[in-house]
Amino acid sequence: MTMLTLSEVADRLDLGVPKGSRVVVAMSGGVDSSVTAALVKAAGYDAVGITLQLYDHGVAVQKKGACCAGQDIADARAVAEQIGIPHYVLDYEDRFSESVMEDFADTYLAGATPIPCVRCNQTVKFKDLLTTARELGAEAMATGHYISRVEGPNGAELHRAEDAGKDQSYFLFATTREQLDFLRFPLGGFPKAQTRALAEEMGLEVADKPDSQDICFVPEGKYTSVVERLRPGAAEPGEIVTEDGDVLGRHAGVIHYTVGQRRGLGVGGLEEPLYVVRLDAEKKQVVVGPQASLLTSRVRLKEVNWIGDGTEVPTGKPVRVKLRSTRQPGPATLGRDDQGVFVDLGEPEAGVAPGQACVFYEPESSRVLGGGWIERTIAARDALRSAS
Known part of the structure; x- marks a missing residue:
């Protein structure tokens, strides 16, 4: 695949607002948002970078492979300085804790499976940050998400990214019409390789930075430890039962189980494999059944x-x-x-x-x-x- 240069991509970038207009760029410190900020600046817009501090720096600095950590804030600041745009760090810890972390814990306690990255986009990033961008006089806000915004016959539409392997539409389904009018996604039409090539052309230190994989506030993927810290005593023991109510064993808390789980149930010796088919948080029961029940x-x-x-x-x-x-x-x-x-x-x-x-x-x-x-x-x- 032939890669485009920064000037070629910037020449094609039309954010639907006049050149010279202020455009706030949400900068997480990763390669995607860093390249987005550089493109917005190179295309002739008044780019302003904003990075959110979502949780305690002391914890964040030690957390690798997640977005919005302490090192990420430093990386975003360094990129903004290199490309020559203003950069601000906003303390959104309280908003993030209330809208995302508390919801995460309560959803698990209710026996459901939360997706905190969607909640974060839905509340903190596409609601609170978008309001801040407007207060700064921005005509639009750009992010490094792999998704496309297309002007349709009835207004702005949201479309899957060109690179199916990087498409983030699943995590952005809660984007409203009003938000979509204000948001821009410059990377939606490019493969990830193009983004990294642009970062390398500009000499950005984040060009080879790995993509974030984990939920930012969940160290090493240990969901239960986070829930227990936010909700002390949440892991109350209960029964493992069949769909007919027969008791097969005991468990240490429904938060340790997920629908579809087969291993680690501790109820072996039966004729057919059993799976978690339902979590009843009110009765503190883990309900198991055959694969067909899933x-x-x-x-x-x-x-x-x-x-x-x-x-x-x-x-x-x-x-x-x-x-x-x-x-x-x-x-x-x-x-x-x-x-x-x-x-x-x-x-x-x-x-x-x-x-x-x-x-x-x-x-x-x-x-x-x-x-x-x-x-x-x-x-x-x-x-x-x-x-x-």
Whole structure:
């Protein structure tokens, strides 16, 4: 693949506001947001970099492989100085703790599976930071996310990134129409290799910096330790039961289990393998069953965000949906009833859990239509029973 130069990319970059307009760039300290800031500046806009301090520096400096850590703030500051733009660090610790970390703990305690990166984009980054950008007189805010904003016949649309392997649409489904009008994503049409090539051309020290992998406030992926620290005494013991209520054993707390889990249940010696099919936080029960019980055919959603045509989710509309960030979208149908919005899956899917996101896409295009949080799942075999 032939890589474009910085000047070639900058010449093509049109953010939809007059050249010279102020554009705030959210700088996390990684290569993507650093290149975004450089492109905005090179394209003739008045770029201003902002980095968020989301949690304690003492902890952050020791945390590797995550965004918004202490070293990342230093990296963002160094890049801003190198490319010649103003840079500010905003203390959002209290907002982040309330909107993301507390929600993370409460979601786990409720027996659901949280996605804090979506909550962070939904609240702190695309709500609070966007408000700050407007207060600074910005005409737009640019980020280094791999997703595309396209002007459609009815206004701005959100589309999947050109690089399918880096597409971040799953984590940005909660972006509202108002936010989309203000946001810009300069990297949405490029592969990651192009971004790194631009960083190397500019001599940025972050050119070879690894992508963040972990949740920023979860050291070494130990979710339970974070929940126990935020909610002391949360890991209350209870029973491991079958779907019929038969007690098979004991557990040390539902926060130690996830839907679809097979290993580490401590209830061996049975005829067929058992999986966690449901977590009942109220009864402190881990419900287990055969693999067939994991298959879900319908999900009911809450906090639905619709950015397709029209003002609300259309019932009976064919879509493609993604229930996990690592899976390709599959066929489904949207519906509404007196209980709210639901999605019927074209093919039953295993391991679907409350708390996860369900993201909608146009069937024949890259357009993102929105999505919602899974509130409840309906097993495939239960759906068959009710239909018969």
